[in-house]
Each structure stands twice: as structure tokens, then as C-alpha cells.
Amino acid sequence: MKKVLSVILITVMLAALTGCGNASSQSGKKTYTFATWAAGTELQEFQQIIDKVNEEANGEYTIEVLSIPSDYYVKISTKIAAKKSPDFFWLTQELISKYADMGALADITAQFEASSVLKPDMFYEGVLASAQYNGSYWGLPWIANPMMVYYNKTMFTDMGIPCPEATDDWTWAEFIDVCRQFSGKEYRGNTVYGTVIDGWPNIETFIWAGGGDIIGEDGTTIVLDSEEAKNGLGYLQTIVAEGLSPRYAEVSSLGDNNVWFEKQRVAMYFGGMQDNFEIKVAAMSEDEQFEIGYAPLPVCDGGGQWSFDWTASTVMAKSLEGDETAYKALEAVTQAFFEWKIAPPVKDSVENVVNINPTKENALETIAYTMEYARSAYYIPEWSDINDKLWYNLYVQLLSDSNFDYKAEMDTIAAYARELINQRK
């Protein structure tokens, strides 16, 4: 009996070990899995796109959808750990370098540069940079959502304040001046503010405002403690100190920060292109409706004009590196996505925005203008650690107390970031 028991136990242990070591995708395979965070209606739309791509592939390959609507990255990373990585999956920009560094992604540089279907110069430069790390391409961006300024045109008009223009080259100092004209005034029975800031827009936006940055383009130089970066955060300090935004602790009282704009409690809101204020306002009762205006982000000190862009890329599993059929499928599906969401990350497609989302017609001029200088930060594998410090030790502290010595903290975080990079394996 002891022998029987031993055999059973060993079999179970081996089965467990074998189960953990099986690779799901191998080169040459014609059926690919595509992991998505899409759920509900979005998932149905996604499935329709995949069905169409499969149909057009004429049996050369088939893509199967794997929906992961919750804990997406936890599940993706555990699947990769179990050697069962999806063949294709979406990856947000700040994780590209991390996953590439961990060896989870296929380097698609050679195929991308040689392709006649989707070429690097077809993409907006700043958007495409989000899929690059260490001089290689690790995915194809399929969506861009850069930031622009939504403003309440009705409020501006009613209060006799001149509106910014659709392609305004206003500066951050001018933006703050406009905020001052609103803040503390009464409008529709409420005290209003110039804008709302509660961690959004992100800290990059303010650091760029002074002409600075966090990490240099080379991915190894830390420039967070530069004078430009500190000057940029000075704009945020001014907004907090002068009460041009509701108090940090007050913002969540209405729900998310965008509600302040929808309820006409702030005049201007830093929103992504995808924000659907147009639909929300149209659904309001007539006396609550207002006209929405659009303006680009203010010009940074030194003349640069950057709009923080959130981009997701479709990446391929490392096991598919060099697989021509898989890359063909990646291109086909990426092209199909360009017709799905705004804004397509490729040039000469701005007109398409209105076809995809007709409610954005009035924003088209600002969208076209903004796409030209949309970009993300320069992300490196150590970003999550650096970002933690930026959020907890810097941004939240400054939002909570305008007297906080943010310059000293920027020096501390910069030193910490340099040490992390020095320790890089």
C-alpha cells in the first residue's frame, strides 16, 4: 500500500509540475489567442472586428478572443509565468518597457520596418514612441487618447470671459490667469473654480509645462530635478495655493473629477479625446445643458507644446518573434482597430474621427492640432517604483499642502531614480 501511495503522490507532483511548464503558443501555429480587457458592449464590438479579420484571412490564421475584464494585468502576468501567454494582448504604454525587459514580448522591429502595410512613418511620432524601448518596437499602437482642454463655452460667455481658441497657443501663465477669473465666483447658484485637479491631469503634464521632464529620451538620464521640471510643478503649486481648483479632499465629494465639469462647477477640464461629455450634456435637461468648447493644452515654457497621450499597443508573445503569419495577423487586427476607436494613432486619419464618433465634430480642429504633439512619458522598467514616489511623496503632498517643499522632494526622488537605474541588471 505504501508503494501505491508513493506512486500516486509522485504522479500528482509531476502532473502539477508538468501543468506549469507547458507553452501555449509555438511558432508556426495558425490559431492565435488575443487577450483583451474589453467587456460588455465593447467586447461584442471587439469580437465582431476579430470575426471580420478572421474572415478576411481566408483560413491562413484564426484569432480567438480571450476576454479578461477584471484584474487584467494580474491575469496576463500569471499566464505568462505559467508559459501560457496569450499570443496577442493589449499593453498600456507604461508597461511596454517592463514587459520587454522581462522578456515577455516579441521584438517586431524588423517586420515593422520592412512592412508595406503599416510603416513607422504612418504613425504619429510621439504616439509610436510609446511602443519603443531600447531602440526596438515591441507593439503596434492601436489607439491614442491625448489630453485637451474642454471648456464650458456658455459659462465663459455668461461671465464675459473671452474663450480660448481651438488651436490656441496660450501659455500656462495665461491658463492660470483665466482660472483666476472664474475661481470663487458664483455661477448658477454655486461657487465655481477655474479647473479641477486631483491627481489628474497627471504629474507629467505639469513637469512638462515648465519645459522639463522626468526621464530623458535616452531612458537612463533622470532630469526630474532640473530647474525646468521644478518650474513646471510651480504652476501646480500656484493653482493649489490660490484655490483655482477645489480642495483635493473635496473633489471626490461629487464623484469623479469630471463631474465637476458636467455639473458646471469648473470652467475648464483636462480631458482625454475619448471623454464623452458631448453625449452626457445632450442627455441633460434643457436648463442644465451647456455648450462645450475645445482648446489645446497650454504651451510649455521654452515653446514646446506637449499633450500627455495615453496609448495602448497590441503586443505579441515572445514565442512568436519572427513569425510572419502572426505579424500579418497583428497588422490586420491593428488596422481594423483604427476604424473602431478614437483617435486612430496614424496620420491622415483625423477625418475618420467624426465617422467613428460624430459627437466629436466640433472638436475636430483641436483634435487634429493636438495629435501632432501628443506623446507619453519616457517609460523605463523602473517606472512603477519611480511613479509610486511621484504620486505619494510628491503629487499628493503638494495637492494636500501648497507649502510642501516640492523642490526638495523632486531632488530626493531624482536621486532615488538614479540609484534604481544604476542597479539595473
Place this chain on the structure above:
Amino acid sequence: MKKREKAGFFFILPWLIGLIVFTAFPMIAAVYISMTDWDIVGNAAFIGINNYKMLFSSEEFIRSLWVTVRYAVIAVPLIIATSLTMAVLVSKNRKGSGVFRVIYYMPAIVSGVAVAIVFKWILDPSYGLLNGVLSFFGIQGPDWLYDPDWVLPSYLIMAVWGAGGSLLTYLAALKDIPEDLYGAAMIDGANVFQRVKYITVPLMTPIIFYNLVLGIIGAFRKFTDAYVLGGAGKEGNFYMVYLYEEAFGHYRMGYATALAWVLFVIILLLTFIVNWTKKYWVYSE
């Protein structure tokens, strides 16, 4: 082995396989993983006890442990006192006591995320229920989760609100106390406080002990509401939140597993200590 024993063995085989595959094997694997530098995706590199060395020199580890210990030290006795008091109050079959039993126990069956969302509103500095009540009495309420000094009190309020979770066990224990003892005490002239002090509490000590052990484990494993709500100045960064962030936010699986083992040892030690004190204060027949 006899035929009967063989049959018994095969009956428990599914459980045994589950224990080996889903408990024993992961635990053994976790010991190894805690000694590796593993970012989930790549191969794990064996680094000996380096993760443990790093851990004890990490400010974040110390901070999250301090946040958790501080919470546990106050919350565990507070919850025991509250739920025991509630149990004593609703144990008598008076009119309406059934309704109160349901009300007190209800938090135990509500999901942690839902509780966190409700408390986000209750503790809202501007329009929250709590500050609304305080302002009715002319008191300016604090910023609660937005003020580092008030994050711990915020979580303690949530803990007290959920104290009814152990109500059932206390009620069951109360029912086991013979009524004769109270009758004899009343004849001897004991007032209500004396009866509670000399009869109820001593006879309840076994169940208090049980809830104390579970309370300590629960406090050190606090995650859901802390993960959803957070807290200013990282005061809501409980140990388990830190562990989760290290594993799935920073992809340091080896380090996070070392954190899990340290937590296991802490809980084990505390349980041993509490168990050792049992002979001094827990009533046994």
C-alpha cells in the same frame, strides 16, 4: 492495509490530492520562490536570503508593518468589546431584539468592496454622512482618509461598523451560560454589572479567545477596503496591500513571497503567544 482501510483511503484521496497540489506543493514552491529574484515572466534566479535582508532594511516594509500593527492593536480589542457588548444587549428575547440582531450582523454578509464604497461616501470630508452629523453639532469634521492623521481612525470606524461579524459566535456562547448562575447571583444581591463581570465574561472567555485569534489573523490580512480606499500619506498602505503591490504592481514575486512568509511567521508567533496566555485568562471546566 485492510480492505476497509483501503476503501477509506480512496474516499479521502480527492481531498489528499487537493491538499498536495493546491496547498503543500504551492507552500514548498513559495519557500523556494521567496529565495529568488523572479519578475514572474523570466526565469527565477536563486539569491538565497537576499529578499529577507532587503525586506528588513526597506522603509516601505517597516511602514506597512507599522500601519498594520497599529491598526491590529487598537481594532482587535475594540471589535471584541463592541461585538460582545452588542451580543449581551441583543441576547435577551425582548421585543425587537431579532431586528437588531439582523442589523448588527448584516455588515458581515456585505462584500468588502461595497463596504469600502459606502464608507467612501460616509467619510467624504465635504458631503459625507459623518461630517454632516458633526456639523449639525457645530463641529468641523476632519478630512478623514485625506488627512494622514485621520486615516487610522477612519479604518477603526469601519472596523467597529463591521464588528457584528462575530456576533453569532458570542450569542451562541451566551445561550450556553446556565440561567441558574444568574439566578443564584441575583439572590446573592449581584447587580447587572457584577453579573456580567463575574459570570458572563469569565464564561465567555473561550469564545473571546477564539475571536481574538481570528481577529489578529484578520487584522494582519486586511486588504479589500484598504486597497479600494487607500489613505493619505500612505497611512492606508497595510501589509497585504504592500505585498500585493510588490507582486503585481512591481512584478517582484520573489520579494512579495518573502513578505508573505514573514507575515505567516508573525501571525504564527502571535497565535502561539496568545495561546500561551490562554491558561491565565481563559475559563475551562
